[in-house]
Amino acid sequence: MREIFVLVLLFTGVFFFSVGTIGVLRLPDVFCRLHANTKSDTLGVGLVLGSLLLYEGLSSAGVKLIFMIIFIWITNPTAGHIIARASYDTIVDWTGQLARQKGGEK
Amino acid sequence: MIFSKDVLGMTIILYIFWLLISWSLHWVNLVLGFSFALFVAIFMAPEIITKEERPPFLARGFFFLRFVLILIKEIIKANIQVVQIVLSPKLKINPQFVEVKQVMRYPVTQVIWGNSITLTPGTLSIDVDREKVLIHFLSEELMVHFEESPIKAALMEFEGRSK
Amino acid sequence: MTETAFLIAAILLMVNVILCLYRAAVGPTPGDRVVAINMITSKTIAVMALVSFMYHEELFLDVAITYTLIGYTATICVAKYLELKRL
Incomplete structure (x- = not known):
């Protein structure tokens, strides 16, 4: 019974990872790609490591998995934010305008 | 003022993190972990979030x-x-x-x-x-x-x- | 049986990594490349955890924790370089 839950969580996580990959390949500019990156990677890591946590139970390996989930959930949106801010000044987005002129002064 | 309340709190958090990651209660581990936690907390003292910057957690x-x-x-x-x-x-x-x-x-x-x-x-x-x-x-x-x-x-x- | 499933999941994730490498190689702006590298990092962490459970070797999990933090630091450094032109 528990194994079925583990497998369902694991492959749901892999599915979200694949959606993120397809999004990065398909979407037109950096900011749209960041949408796919931050959201689906955060949930994908949470589901894959969460399934392993369910498989393992609360042991020394389980505690390490919990720390990895917490770190990724904090660091992934922050990394996305800082890439977006670094791109905002210089990047021409998919309509051909400079992103900065579209959004006003920073 | 090096040993403020914030540094002490940071030391405790880092020490708990060390103990959970290493997952053993050997005395060498306990002593080494505490010294590393204290060292890192003092070293990073200017970066620690102070009381004015956070809501009452x-x-x-x-x-x-x-x-x-x-x-x-x-x-x-x-x-x-x-x-x-x-x-x-x-x-x-x-x-x-x-x-x-x-x-x-x-x-x-x-x-x-x-x-x-x-x-x-x-x-x-x-x-x-x-x-x-x-x-x-x-x-x-x-x-x-x-x-x-x-x-x-x-x-x-x-x-x-x-x- | 579960370990076979771990192997299949790891292989699927590696296929995803190869697709992300395409974006890292082609991506027109530096931002695209950083996004692709960031995705590869998080997929690699998941693969490391799966491999650790396949071989019953807990050491890989320590490596994965370190890789989480190092990958984040690398992303921050590259983004800072893009924004300020210095490290």
Whole structure:
């Protein structure tokens, strides 16, 4: 019974990872790609490591998995934010305008 | 003043982290872990978040827990929306930049709010400071959902304000 | 049986990594490349955890924790370089 839950969580996580990959390949500019990156990677890591946590139970390996989930959930949106801010000044987005002129002064 | 309350708290947090990661109670491990925790806490003392920068955390643990649960629900919603956009054969997006006012008071909640914006459906925070937040929207109808986002209410409650 | 599933999941994730490498190689702006590298990092962490459970070797999990933090630091450094033109 528990194994079925583990497998369902694991492959749901892999599915979200694949959606993120397809999004990065398909979407037109950096900011749209960041949408796919931050959201689906955060949930994908949470589901894959969460399934392993369910498989393992609360042991020394389980505690390490919990720390990895917490770190990724904090660091992934922050990394996305800082890439977006670094791109905002210089990047021409998919309509051909400079992103900065579209959004006003920073 | 090196041994302030903040440094001591940081030492305890790092020590608990060390003990959980190493998962053993040998005395060498205990002593070594404490010295490393103290060293790192003193070394990083200017970077530690002080009392003025954060809302009263420990008294409001319940609200923070509720905020985390709402955040997880919103992340799942955001992912379903990303799946709908990415897997539809024709991309229905209309990206836009919008500037909104900063509603949070403390620097810590401003950071949490910026990260939560990134994780809610269809929005991405680009620039966060004390007065305003610059947001990238994926399409226009998501603006309505963003305005009445439950995360904002939960985080304001965590700050100690009712609405 | 579960370990076979771990192996299949790890292989699927590696296929995803190869697709992300395409974006890292082609991506027109530096920002695209950083996004692709960031995705590869998080997928590698998941693969490391799966491999650790396949071989019953806990050491890989320590490596994965370190890789989480190092990957984040690398992303921050590259983004800072893009924004300020210095480290």
